[in-house]
Amino acid sequence: MPEKHIIDGQRTREIEPNQGIIVPLDLPEFEILSQCIGADESIEVQVRARKESQACPRCGEESAKVHDTRKRVKRDVTLRGYQVYLIIHKRRFRCATCRKPFTEKDSACGRYKRTTERFRDLIAKQACQRPIAHVAQEVQVGPRFVHDCLSDGRKKEEVVKLLERLSDPDAVKVVSMDMSASFRPAVQAALPKAQIVVDHFHVIQHVMKAFRKVLSSWAHKKEGIVLLHGKQHLFLRAKEDLTEEDTRERAKIGARLPALEKAWQLKEALRTWYATATVADAAQHLDAWIKQVQQEGPDALQKALSPFKNWRQEILAFFQFLPILVSNGFVEGKNNRTKTMMRQAYGYRNRYNLRMRILLGADI
Numbered sequence: 001m002p003e004k005h006i007i008d009g010q011r012t013r014e015i016e017p018n019q020g021i022i023v024p025l026d027l028p029e030f031e032i033l034s035q036c037i038g039a040d041e042s043i044e045v046q047v048r049a050r051k052e053s054q055a056c057p058r059c060g061e062e063s064a065k066v067h068d069t070r071k072r073v074k075r076d077v078t079l080r081g082y083q084v085y086l087i088i089h090k091r092r093f094r095c096a097t098c099r100k101p102f103t104e105k106d107s108a109c110g111r112y113k114r115t116t117e118r119f120r121d122l123i124a125k126q127a128c129q130r131p132i133a134h135v136a137q138e139v140q141v142g143p144r145f146v147h148d149c150l151s152d153g154r155k156k157e158e159v160v161k162l163l164e165r166l167s168d169p170d171a172v173k174v175v176s177m178d179m180s181a182s183f184r185p186a187v188q189a190a191l192p193k194a195q196i197v198v199d200h201f202h203v204i205q206h207v208m209k210a211f212r213k214v215l216s217s218w219a220h221k222k223e224g225i226v227l228l229h230g231k232q233h234l235f236l237r238a239k240e241d242l243t244e245e246d247t248r249e250r251a252k253i254g255a256r257l258p259a260l261e262k263a264w265q266l267k268e269a270l271r272t273w274y275a276t277a278t279v280a281d282a283a284q285h286l287d288a289w290i291k292q293v294q295q296e297g298p299d300a301l302q303k304a305l306s307p308f309k310n311w312r313q314e315i316l317a318f319f320q321f322l323p324i325l326v327s328n329g330f331v332e333g334k335n336n337r338t339k340t341m342m343r344q345a346y347g348y349r350n351r352y353n354l355r356m357r358i359l360l361g362a363d364i
């Protein structure tokens with residue numbers, strides 16, 4: 001986290017109880033430690049999560065052992081012209097099983113957000129009725145931010161509307177979605193019992209986008225311009241779809257451009273992971289792949305790693321529900337099973353038309 005997220009010792013005046021009005025915080029997960037009016041006439045509210053322990057995102061074990069505490073500043077809804085900032089005393093707990101620290105969840109803001117969700121919702125509502133520039137000026141944020149709030153709010157509304165039509169929300173066990181941050185809170189709120197799964201198609205598509213950049217940059221370099229002329233498809237197509245001749249030709253080009261070859265191998269390794277990993281070993285193999293990308297991969301692939309952190313649990317959950325998602329593989333019999341699963345997992349050409357597929361009452 002950048003330094004600017006942390007403020008220390010900026011306190012000026014403590015709010016005197018007799019001289020101020022009391023407004024409920026309305027965020028039941030937090031308790032207020034103190035509050036004051038900052039140097040710039042903004043209200044700073046120091047808060048801490050009430051829960052004394054949190055579940056480790058890796059293994060699920062509850063931990064109450066605080067590793068460290070950091071202050072995070074989040075903009076909240078304005079009160080009578082006063083900008084409000086929550087200073088969250090965010091704890092990192094140490095998991096005794098994994099022996100690693102993890103940061104506590106922040107449901108009021110969401111991961112990597114510098115504002116509370118209700119602040120963004122309010123901006124979205126205002127931007128529905130008034131020009132974006134006016135809202136931006138009034139709230140003192142950038143127009144881009146208002147625009148993002150507006151589109152997130154719309155998407156969220158659509159999802160909530162869709163989910164409200166379900167007759168028995170508790171019967172929904174799995175929700176498969178792409179990695180749009182705006183869907184996740186809506187689904188979590190409407191379907192608390194459902195496991196969110198990010199489908200392999202979206203993950204591979206995301207990595208392919210980065211790989212395309214790598215390939216195209218090599219096709220423009222003097223070492224690659226002739227070699228890759230009219231041959232890029234050999235690197236883009238799935239390995240198993242190449243003819244023997246194509247395979248040989250691709251390998252020949254790869255041998256001349258080792259950095260591109262490495263990127264191609266990493267792209268294919270992710271596809272193989274989807275085709276072969278199981279619930280038991282998926283996390284371990286994913287971590288090994290991430291490490292390899294970090295150590296040997298080109299910049300574009302390294303930059304594409306963030307969803308593997310932000311959506312890790314949802315990406316790994318794919319393997320938990322593999323029998324449903326690739327159910328054909330199971331009816332075709334045991335011997336064919338692995339082969340069919342490979343084909344299904346590799347077959348990311350089966351595009352899903354719906355951005356969100358809800359599997360009702362799926363039985364595992």
Ligand SMILES: [Zn+2]
Pocket residue numbers: 056057058059060061095096097098099
């Ligand atoms: Zn753990």
